[in-house]
Amino acid sequence: MSPVTIADAAAPPVLADKNQPTSGLFVSQFVLEQLKAWKVEWIYGVIGDANLSLLDELGKQNAIRYVACRHETAAALMASAEAKLTGKTAVCLATSGPGVTNMLNGLADAAMDRAPVLALSGQVETAKIGTRTKQYVDQQKLNAAIAGKSELVTHADALPELMEQALVRGLLQGQVTHLSIPKDLYPVKVKGEIKPYAAHLHQPLAAPDNEIAELAALLASAERPVLYIGRGVKQTAEDVLRLAEKLSAAVITTLPARPLFPNDHECYAGGLGQAGSEASSVLLSESDLIVMLGATWWPDDYVPAQARIVQVDWNREAIGLGHPLHKGVVGDLGQIVPKLAAAEHLSAKDRGAWRTRVREVCTGWKRQIEAEARADGTPIPPQRVMKTIADHVSDQAIVAVDTGDHTLWFNRIFQAKAGQDILISGRWRTLGFALPAAIAAKLCYPERQVIAVAGDGGVVQTLMEFQTAAEQRLPIVLVVLNNGAYAMEQDRMNVAGMNLIGSALRPPDFAAIAEACGGSGYRASSADELEQSLRQALTGSEPALLDVRTAATPVPHTKI
Structure with missing residues (x-):
């Protein structure tokens, strides 16, 4: 073949006769192969009409495991927690309409804490986009306030570039990215190639x-x-x-x-x-x-x-x-x-x-918090609960902390050890974070002890994911501080002299719910019962919930 010269400039481009290679993969297969190339191990999601083809392909392979969640918010929170814990891109999946809408809260948690999460959602057929068909919503407008990039895949051949952009941008910029895939595209073959994870993406940024x-x-x-x-x-x-x-x-x-x-x-x-x-x-x-x-x-x-x-x-x-x-x-x-x-x-x-x-x-300061942590009584002071947890969890434990009054007590009292990890909903501060986060943590690090700490007001937001933990046979421990109130809000309302309407709770029998979901349930109303139950829960082989009757002690410096 002769070299191309300037004289050939009027001729067609030198690659004009080179057709883009066909991957031989359908859209549903390509999505999974591209995720495998980026070492994705888990997809958290909820089944729906617009993602059935992708789930079908997931079931035909073993490299990526699917975690069937009870709610899309929890699926997105699991992905967010995995990304925070590992630093790698995590993936969640929803169907169209209500499914993708339910994911938003969990995706907001990832976005606010700069956790790289790729959200995949099914969409209605391409011919029905923009119509009044069931479960249609403009997903790009829906995700605009949260996702750094949200795209609708309108053609199978656009998928390779869109996936590459979403994966690279999410990882490098710590963003949520989102792809909507119409359900009639899943069986269409893709032109384009799988792009492996490239080493330059984690090359350190050197300061002068x-x-x-x-x-x-x-x-x-x-x-x-x-x-x-x-x-x-x-x-x-x-x-x-x-x-x-x-x-x-x-x-x-x-x-x-x-x-x-x-x-x-x-x-x-x-x-x-x-x-x-x-x-x-x-x-x-x-x-x-x-x-x-x-x-x-x-x-x-x-x-x-x-x-x-x-x-x-x-x-x-x-x-x-x-x-x-x-x-x-x-x-x-x-x-x-x-x-x-x-x-x-x-x-x-x-x-x-x-x-x-x-x-x-x-x-x-250390003398002060040590004295606080020795407080005793029935119900149990929250300071004592946090000290007990700190004393009994392993040096390599992962602790997922929910949002609420107990978060303040945890940061005030808990003495962390090198080798431990603490997961929180940092800037978004959603209720219901701890349990989904603990599930993701245990899946990613099955050899490590994982404990979730939540309040009675927050835990009910995602409590049915305890059944997910049981199905996955994950021996996590969920400690619920049960003080019968949205205590943080109640304390602030008290300080401001407000009416306390909406701040009181009538919690269910948390231990019974845990047992009904396939795990173990414990109850503790004294410091001795707490220690005994926590020891048993931490050594069990199934998920365990510990319902701790906790005093509603205001955190210092509470204000509206």
Whole structure:
């Protein structure tokens, strides 16, 4: 074949006679093969008329397991939890109309916490799109407020590019992506090729050396430094400890990052915000330099006015949001933190007075929460419940925490250990997160102990997924703090002198529901019963629910 020359410019393009290869796969097969190429292992979903063909193909293979959920919200929450826990793309599935609509709450949780979730939904036949046919809704408009990218697959040959865009964008930008597939396209063959996961997608983003040097100079000059760390430092937690000790810095964590710094360290000041500690508020108010490492959340009432704030994160969009910013550094924390920790001149300044102050404040705080955690009575104080859970879960446990009053008590009292993971609905804060999250966690890490902590108001949102756990034979433990109220809202209404309408609950027999769903149910009204039941539940071979009669104790600093 002769080389192409400029003289051939008027001829057809050099690839014009090359037809795009046919994959030989139907749309339903192509979807699964593309997900396999990206090492997807689970699809969480609910069956419906518009996804039957995809489920049929799922049933013909073993590489991807399908988890049949009771509700699409729970399916999306499972995918969100998997993505948060593993950092990989997770997938959920729904049918058209009500199915995709029900997914929105779970997808919003993933979107707000930047968890890469690909949502697949069936759609009505292409000829009926835009008509008044049953279960039709414009899914792209429906998902517009949540998904970073939502596309309707209008032709089988568009599928390869649309799937590649959705997978890459979701992973790199931490976004929810969504594809609607009309049900009449599933049996159509696809032109195009499977695109494997490419190594460059996880290539670290290196910060320039001069940026790291400037950051090191700021740290070296600080007299009262504080490190505020988030889950972004997970891969470099040991270097964070070295850096903190070299600087004599106080350390504050987000709730998911609690296991990433020794909770018994003399410089650990606990969490931030109402669910955090008084110690963190005191030390932040006295600090002259606060360095945020992989943390992106800062409640408005807890932003100090006097300190310079430096933020380091891979996501440039998150830097400076919600707080003043002295300097931002974009890059991979796995590269930046070790270099900072290795810088010898950081410890040159005498910070003896600050070290003593940090130790004094943190020691006083630890004495306070230890005293709170010893509280006893019937019903059981929530502080005692959290201390008991902390004492009995394994060092490698995954703890999924729901949203509610108990979340504040958990962050205040629970002493996390290295090797543990904490899953929460961070910014979306949906009720019903914990149980679906625990199911996903146990599927992903069957060798690890998994426990869900929920309130009586939140758990009912997704409680029937306990049957999903039983069907999957997952020995997870669900602890329900049963105080007969939406306690967080009730306490705030009380403080404001409001009518308490809507805040009281008449909880069902949670233990009986667990047994009816195929698991074990326990009840505890005293600290001794709690310890005994929790030990039994944690050693069982089936899902267990522990109904704990809990006192409705207001969290400190409650306000409307």
